[in-house]
Amino acid sequence: MADGEETGQLKEIFQKWDRDGSGDISVAELTRVLTKLNPQLDEAGCQKMFSQMDVNSDGSVQYGEFINWLTGKDGSYQGAKAAIMMDQKRAGGKGADAARKAKLRAKYAKLDKNGDGKLDFVEVYDFLQKRYPNMTLPDLRFLYNCADKSHDGILDFYELLDVMMSVPAQKADPKAKAAKPTQHPLSMAIMRKDARDDIEAALAKENQDHEEWLKKVNEMSEMMQGFKDEEKRHKEFRDAHAKVMREHYAKTGQLAI
Template sequence: MGACCSSKKKNQGEVGEIREDDLKGIFREFDLNGDGFIQREELRAVMQKMGQSPTEDELDAMFEAADKDHDGNIDFQEFLVIAKANPLSLSLKAVFEELDVDGDGYITRSELRTAFQRMGHSLSDQDIKAIYRHVDQNNDGKINFSEFCEMMTRRK
């Protein structure tokens, strides 16, 4: 995981930068009841939709890492810290491996489409092209782990 944490700084606005608006959209995907917070059960439900089966201990660890004020909720600011800091308990490698269904070390367009379908969303070809324009830095038509980490750890 060390490789993904040593990403090069990007200039604000540069192609590929994950914007706070994008993170708000991701946050809303986790906030199933729309109350502006992610509760423990919402975290579990979203992870299960993504094909993961977190144990109670894993959920506890993730929630403890995120819920800094210990109010039982993850607000957007706490979510931003997770999204940008990549704490070990929310391993990007595990997420990447879930998305990389065939285990070849790359997330293909098909795998990306499947991941979004599992979360209840359908992506148009246009959507997928837009994502790849921002993430696929070497333009090989696939997202490797380094590109994935770069996307997930970019700071605004």
């Protein structure tokens, strides 16, 4: 995206949020927009996000503060920032052509494990985690909630398409995974019991994948004990370990340690 185009989009977002045209955003204006975008985000969560934007603590967010926050690369509120940009692009009506939609629909069909034509968070979690490796689980859940325009707790094809077309895929950044806060800033957006259940199921699956990987490594180590030649044993172990690592990454999108 060209700098001019991006600047124009950011200015449009600010003007849309500044409902009274005062030249700044109040906490009430921010809350109105964010809770419409994601009804699971409560007022306390909006206030916390507002406080991070309001750098000079004067009780309102000026244009410069808003742009610095939205374009910041500090790792906080990644899900919210991505969702805000997605909503703006979605409003702009820029969609994919027929060929691109057909290709994406094929990918969607693979994600729909139970074949009901809809995606719940557990079904789409692996895909989102691989596509956005620098986002934590609450970030991904926030983005998922915002993509769910009908707010029925599931995504249809076109809602998923909004995410894929509006939020560019990320390259894994090791530093992004290293600095996870104890209390994630978007954790307050996960309020409903079904949302918490989805999170717990996704975490359980992640733990299961890790246990399966450890089991393979242990089995591989035991198998290596049968080699008498030290050099051959080292080579076999290295090749087998590399294979297990590739399989684990292909399945989970995570680099096992």
